[in-house]
Amino acid sequence: MIIAVGSLKGSPGATTLALALADRWPAGGGEPLVVEADPAGGDLGARFGLLAGGRGLVTLAAAGRRGGRARPVDDHVHELPGGLQVIPAPAGAEQASQVLGELDGGGWSLLWSAARTGGRTVIVDCGRLDPHSPTAPALRAADVLLLVGRARDEELAHLAARMQVVQGWGVPDWYVVVVAQPHQAPEYRVREIARVLGSRALGPVPYDTTAAEVLAGRRQTRTGIGRSKLGRTVAGMADHLAATAPAGAERPALGGFEGRAALPAAPTRAGRR
Numbered sequence: 001m002i003i004a005v006g007s008l009k010g011s012p013g014a015t016t017l018a019l020a021l022a023d024r025w026p027a028g029g030g031e032p033l034v035v036e037a038d039p040a041g042g043d044l045g046a047r048f049g050l051l052a053g054g055r056g057l058v059t060l061a062a063a064g065r066r067g068g069r070a071r072p073v074d075d076h077v078h079e080l081p082g083g084l085q086v087i088p089a090p091a092g093a094e095q096a097s098q099v100l101g102e103l104d105g106g107g108w109s110l111l112w113s114a115a116r117t118g119g120r121t122v123i124v125d126c127g128r129l130d131p132h133s134p135t136a137p138a139l140r141a142a143d144v145l146l147l148v149g150r151a152r153d154e155e156l157a158h159l160a161a162r163m164q165v166v167q168g169w170g171v172p173d174w175y176v177v178v179v180a181q182p183h184q185a186p187e188y189r190v191r192e193i194a195r196v197l198g199s200r201a202l203g204p205v206p207y208d209t210t211a212a213e214v215l216a217g218r219r220q221t222r223t224g225i226g227r228s229k230l231g232r233t234v235a236g237m238a239d240h241l242a243a244t245a246p247a248g249a250e251r252p253a254l255g256g257f258e259g260r261a262a263l264p265a266a267p268t269r270a271g272r273r
Helices: 014-023 044-048 055-066 093-106 107-116 134-141 153-161 163-168 192-198 208-215 229-244
Strands: 002-007 031-038 085-087 121-126 146-148 172-178 200-205
Touching: 002 014, 002 107, 002 134, 002 229, 014 031, 014 121, 014 146, 055 093, 055 107, 055 192, 085 200, 093 107, 107 121, 121 134, 134 192, 146 153, 146 192, 153 172, 172 192, 192 200, 200 229
Parallel strands: 002 121, 002 146, 031 085, 031 121, 146 172, 172 200
Antiparallel strands: none
């Protein structure tokens, strides 16, 4: 499965959602791999002290250009503390955009092969979504698109204005993921957003700074994010997405999904693997 994650406006937390989704991905749903593909530049290298010239998008693009016998995608992967597997992007916007463009030489194909024939779940953090972005191949290949946004007037108006554009990308399944704001009640409920936008919606994803800091490598806990509000909510989303029928198959209708904050705590990542 290939999942593209991004936003149409602002920075509502697409990277945090991509990492949380991989962390809470259910056992048997395909080994998750997060690909940092934000043209504005990556954050994971700086957050986790990954070597600038080491494995990542740069080596993946180079492997694609060389052609011939392809190296395994794992050769370009870093394993973060806690076990998350990621392919980080360069930090600078200019280099990140250049490398993403170079993935057309075969790097994207290596990723899609890992998903289609290798049984991996590839989660692509696309940053700001645009059909002219160098991440457009991820939109064309994705089985699922997660549009991350906040439940406030200006962002929902922007989403509504671009619904036809999003539909034109041709992604088989896509959802609006509603992110809560700090110390504020949501202006709209998830089901209201789904009805107004004429799309399916997931969430609300809680504003959880502690869990976000764990995912960013700034805080350590024994249980990771498994028992956090963010972890429990995203676990419900991950379970739903993992159970989604393959592209082209009939899918059940879904008006809205209210998260799992009221359910028993999800197990730690080791328990879900």
